[in-house]
Amino acid sequence: MSASRNPQVTGIALGIALSIGPAVLTSLAADWYAAPNGQPPPAGTGQMNAPWDLQTALDPSRQQPPPNRVQAGDTVWLLDGEYTPTQQGCPDGNFCCKLAGTAALPIVVQQYPGHHARINGGVRLGNLGIIHVRYDYVHFRDFEIMSSALDHSSECADPNCVPCTSLPPDIQPALAFTVHQADPNDPVNIKGLKFINLIIHDTAEPWYLHQDAEGAEVYGCIIYYNGWQTVCANRNPNRGHGHGVYVQNDTAAPKKVIDNIVFSQFGSGIVGYSTTIGELNNIYVEGNIVFNNGLLTALFPEPYNYGYQDNILVGDSVEVVNPQVLNNYTYFTPAQFQGSLTGGRGQLGHAQTSRNAVATGNYFIAQDGSCLMFKGLDVNDPGGAVITNNVFFGSTCSDKMVTWDTLELFRGPQHNNSFYGAPTTCVPQNLGSPTGIQSFVRGNRYDPTRAHIVVYSWAADVNDVMVNVSSVMSPAEYYQVLDVQNYYGAPIATGFYGGGSISIPMADVNAPASQPWGTPGRQSPKHTPKQFGVFVLIHNYMQQEGPVGGGP
Numbered sequence: 001m002s003a004s005r006n007p008q009v010t011g012i013a014l015g016i017a018l019s020i021g022p023a024v025l026t027s028l029a030a031d032w033y034a035a036p037n038g039q040p041p042p043a044g045t046g047q048m049n050a051p052w053d054l055q056t057a058l059d060p061s062r063q064q065p066p067p068n069r070v071q072a073g074d075t076v077w078l079l080d081g082e083y084t085p086t087q088q089g090c091p092d093g094n095f096c097c098k099l100a101g102t103a104a105l106p107i108v109v110q111q112y113p114g115h116h117a118r119i120n121g122g123v124r125l126g127n128l129g130i131i132h133v134r135y136d137y138v139h140f141r142d143f144e145i146m147s148s149a150l151d152h153s154s155e156c157a158d159p160n161c162v163p164c165t166s167l168p169p170d171i172q173p174a175l176a177f178t179v180h181q182a183d184p185n186d187p188v189n190i191k192g193l194k195f196i197n198l199i200i201h202d203t204a205e206p207w208y209l210h211q212d213a214e215g216a217e218v219y220g221c222i223i224y225y226n227g228w229q230t231v232c233a234n235r236n237p238n239r240g241h242g243h244g245v246y247v248q249n250d251t252a253a254p255k256k257v258i259d260n261i262v263f264s265q266f267g268s269g270i271v272g273y274s275t276t277i278g279e280l281n282n283i284y285v286e287g288n289i290v291f292n293n294g295l296l297t298a299l300f301p302e303p304y305n306y307g308y309q310d311n312i313l314v315g316d317s318v319e320v321v322n323p324q325v326l327n328n329y330t331y332f333t334p335a336q337f338q339g340s341l342t343g344g345r346g347q348l349g350h351a352q353t354s355r356n357a358v359a360t361g362n363y364f365i366a367q368d369g370s371c372l373m374f375k376g377l378d379v380n381d382p383g384g385a386v387i388t389n390n391v392f393f394g395s396t397c398s399d400k401m402v403t404w405d406t407l408e409l410f411r412g413p414q415h416n417n418s419f420y421g422a423p424t425t426c427v428p429q430n431l432g433s434p435t436g437i438q439s440f441v442r443g444n445r446y447d448p449t450r451a452h453i454v455v456y457s458w459a460a461d462v463n464d465v466m467v468n469v470s471s472v473m474s475p476a477e478y479y480q481v482l483d484v485q486n487y488y489g490a491p492i493a494t495g496f497y498g499g500g501s502i503s504i505p506m507a508d509v510n511a512p513a514s515q516p517w518g519t520p521g522r523q524s525p526k527h528t529p530k531q532f533g534v535f536v537l538i539h540n541y542m543q544q545e546g547p548v549g550g551g552p
């Protein structure tokens with residue numbers, strides 16, 4: 001029996017249609033289902049009472065002929081449970097997604113409401129991702145994807161330890177997603193991919209969204225503990241690898257990274273990097289909460305303790321053109337709270353140059369690190385940059401020319417930036433620290449029952465803060481607040497909303513925190529201190545759409 005394919009879409013399909021665009025409402029959309037114990041045809045039909053296995057659901061060639069297969073505009077629902085790949089998917093990978101939507105009729109692969117769908121890549125089966133994406137306009141949303149593989153350590157064979165940047169053969173986890181790259185035999189770019197409200201952790205890297213992933217968007221995801229540690233043949237440390245979000249772009253359409261929470265990778269947080277001129281154009285980074293990236297490598301004993309890396313890095317080996325970094329919130333735990341660990345950076349066109357950079361409304365908080373190192377076209381030429389209405393706490397000195405204040409041109413009152421920090425080699429004055437409590441609430445474009453909250457509490461030892469959530473909630477809604485650093489733990493606050501502000505407890509460094517799956521022999525990551533907290537607010541959920549226990 002085929003799924004219903006008529007203009008009267010189901011209530012579930014209607015909700016998704018409203019979230020991804022009105023075009024879906026006019027399609028002959030159908031709902032299909034996958035389950036961990038699902039079957040290929042003929043036993044599996046893709047119906048809720050006879051779901052497919054995940055590989056069948058992702059590959060129409062394994063399904064029955066139309067109309068009994070997934071087509072543009074359809075939704076594939078992932079039912080409750082843990083999905084594990086087999087070698088039957090991609091020749092050199094795990095699950096192979098060969099779904100193909102259109103700009104007007106994308107295909108959605110989504111966790112079913114009230115269920116907890118986890119895709120566990122385990123020990124990788126090849127060099128492709130846990131899900132390898134082959135075609136255009138597929139939207140992945142709301143599910144968990146991770147690896148329970150234990151070995152995240154690689155030994156770099158070069159005795160001088162030239163950085164090992166590609167996926168090494170001696171680590172066990174795979175990337176969460178890989179996207180097909182154009183080649184002479186298949187030069188077509190992959191367009192219109194979206195990754196929405198996913199939970200991605202303990203993989204080698206969530207994505208490498210290269211220049212051929214045209215118009216890709218990463219939205220609302222929670223990304224943590226990804227990457228690997230490299231030990232050199234001469235036993236010297238090397239930096240951690242595997243970034244939270246890794247993007248390139250060579251088109252006029254922006255590559256978007258919006259409203260994600262990205263923390264504690266082995267490598268950096270949000271990275272726009274390339275060695276090829278023209279591949280760092282129009283990168284758009286907005287509303288992200290990015291903190292303590294590089295932490296996992298820093299938790300290994302000496303001499304393998306490399307330290308924090310970049311929370312946000314846009315531009316490195318080549319010029320970055322038209323980057324926009326808007327309303328992001330960054331943080332590094334200062335040394336006294338995390339094993340004397342110092343450092344941490346943010347960079348915008350610093351190692352090379354930037355043209356027409358925009359950075360407005362951000363909180364760049366590094367304290368004893370480098371909050372932002374910037375470069376336009378030259379030391380005295382900002383290259384048309386607009387850097388306004390930001391808060392900077394930490395050094396703004398270049399690490400290449402330590403007496404150069406990279407933000408000197410943006411300290412005037414007309415730019416409305418606020419600067420804090422201890423004396424440095426380029427700014428000898430003590431600029432002090434922020435005061436008070438600042439909180440920010442970011443609603444979710446794709447899920448009106450979900451919001452992210454970030455709190456900076458500079459007051460001494462505040463146990464609870466009041467946060468105004470009236471922009472995302474209505475009175476009488478039931479809500480729960482989750483600590484993102486212990487996302488699968490119990491909610492830290494619940495209740496019925498009475499309007500105005502709600503009380504949120506601020507955890508200290510001894511509070512429960514999720515523990516990484518892999519690479520034993522390191523310290524456990526600590527929770528951030530009370531001066532910084534990140535939360536997920538879930539409200540008015542009728543079908544238990546909050547997270548279900550079972551994560552690390």
